[in-house]
Each structure stands twice: as structure tokens, then as C-alpha cells.
Amino acid sequence: MPTTRKRILASSLLAVLLSACGREEPQPPTLVPLMPAGRPFSMESLMRGARLYQEQCAQCHGPDAQGHPDWQNPQVTAAPPLNGTGNEWKRTKAELLNAILNGVTRDGVPVMPAWKGRLTQQEAEDVIAWFQALWPVDVYEKWHKANADAPTAPRS
Ligand code: HEC
Numbered sequence: 001m002p003t004t005r006k007r008i009l010a011s012s013l014l015a016v017l018l019s020a021c022g023r024e025e026p027q028p029p030t031l032v033p034l035m036p037a038g039r040p041f042s043m044e045s046l047m048r049g050a051r052l053y054q055e056q057c058a059q060c061h062g063p064d065a066q067g068h069p070d071w072q073n074p075q076v077t078a079a080p081p082l083n084g085t086g087n088e089w090k091r092t093k094a095e096l097l098n099a100i101l102n103g104v105t106r107d108g109v110p111v112m113p114a115w116k117g118r119l120t121q122q123e124a125e126d127v128i129a130w131f132q133a134l135w136p137v138d139v140y141e142k143w144h145k146a147n148a149d150a151p152t153a154p155r156s
Contacts (some may be wrong), residue, residue, distance in 0.1 A: 005136055032049065041129040049130030052123055056115065057082075065131045069077070077111045084135030089143045100124045 035046065060079035061067060067081030070085065080086040088096065101124055103114030115124065132140065 036133060036137060036140070038137075039129075039133055041133060047124045048123065048134060049126035049128070052119065053127050054132050056119070057127065065134055077106065079112070080153075082134075083133040084132075084139040086130075088138050089135060092147055096128050097121070097124055100127065112151045 034042065053065070055102065057065075061082050062079075065081060065083040067083075067086055068078035070076050070078040071086065073081040080088065082088050091099070099112065100119065101114065101116045101121070103110055104112035119127070132143075135143070
């Protein structure tokens with residue numbers, strides 16, 4: 001076999017191997033913030049929010065903010081999604097901040113801890129920015145229309 005043919009064969013084999021490896025790579029969790037077009041968040045805020053979320057919220061709401069699988073079961077208290085697939089996008093910014101800083105009670109029983117004193121208002125906003133960056137385009141647009149006073153300029 002001429003050497004050039006061998007080389008072509010070897011390189012196409014390598015390409016096949018590489019693409020096979022690529023397909024088997026596991027999907028990493030959304031640790032690196034993604035910034036969809038039209039979202040008014042600064043990268044600094046998203047980076048802080050990503051870290052705080054993984055430290056303080058992921059154990060209940062899931063590493064990708066997908067919520068607990070049982071979140072819709074009224075028999076159990078399970079954390080809902082924050083990634084735009086639950087009811088979170090129906091809340092105003094003030095309601096989201098209130099849930100985070102003051103916690104949530106159900107029939108007087110605390111079901112979501114209050115983060116006041118552990119997170120500043122800015123840090124709570126950073127976490128909101130991080131999970132809002134995960135919301136699908138149509139969901140974010142609906143939320144944004146309903147919250148016309150939502151910030152449109154980048155904030156730090
Ligand atoms: C100990 C588990 C737990 C932790 C930790 C936790 N949450 Fe929750 N969270 C819940 C539960 C449970 C609910 C649902 C309460 C209810 O029944 O309405 C909730 C509700 C919420 C809501 C309201 C969602 C909606 O659809 O109205 C927001 C916003 C929220 N959490 C944000 C956060 C953020 C941000 C953090 C981290 C700073 C966090 N949570 C940490 C358990 C938790």
C-alpha cells in the first residue's frame with residue numbers, strides 16, 4: 001500500500017475515533033453562565049449568581065435549576081424549577097426576591113429557607129440573573145412584557 005493511502009486511512013480512522021469520543025462525552029451541568037441575546041445581565045453578575053446558586057440552592061432546586069422531580073406532587077414539599085419550566089416566570093422580580101430573602105411558608109410551615117442575612121439583595125439579584133438566563137426565549141419575553149419596569153440596562 002503506498003504511504004499516502006496509509007496516511008489518509010490513518011487520519012480518517014482518527015477522525016472517526018474523535019467523533020465517537022465526542023458523542024460519548026457527558027453533558028456538564030450549566031455551571032458556566034450562558035447569556036442569551038436581549039438579557040440585561042452583566043457577566044460579573046451571572047458569574048457570582050452561578051457560584052452562589054450552586055453553593056446555596058442547587059441541593060434543592062437541582063444543579064440546572066430543573067427542580068425536584070416531585071415538585072408538582074401536592075403531597076410532598078419539593079423545590080420547583082427555576083429554569084423557566086415551572087411557575088417561577090409568573091412571578092414579578094419583587095416576588096422572586098421576596099421568596100429568596102424572606103423564604104416561603106405553606107400553611108404557616110417554612111418550606112423554603114429565608115436567605116436574608118446570608119445573601120445581600122445584590123447577591124439575590126445575581127442568582128435571579130443566573131436562573132433567568134436559563135429561561136427559554138419565549139418565556140423570558142413573556143415575563144419581560146409583564147414586568148415592563150424590569151431593568152433593561154446591564155447592572156453589576
Ligand atoms: C431546603 C431546600 C431549598 C433550598 C436550599 C432553596 N429552596 Fe427555593 N424553594 C424550596 C421549596 C420547597 C420551594 C416551594 C415552596 C412552595 O411550596 O411554594 C421553593 C421556592 C422557591 C421560589 C419560588 C418559586 C415559585 O415558583 O414561586 C424561588 C424563587 C426560590 N425557591 C429560589 C431559591 C433560591 C434562589 C435559593 C438559593 C439561594 C433557594 N431557593 C434555596 C426549597 C429550597
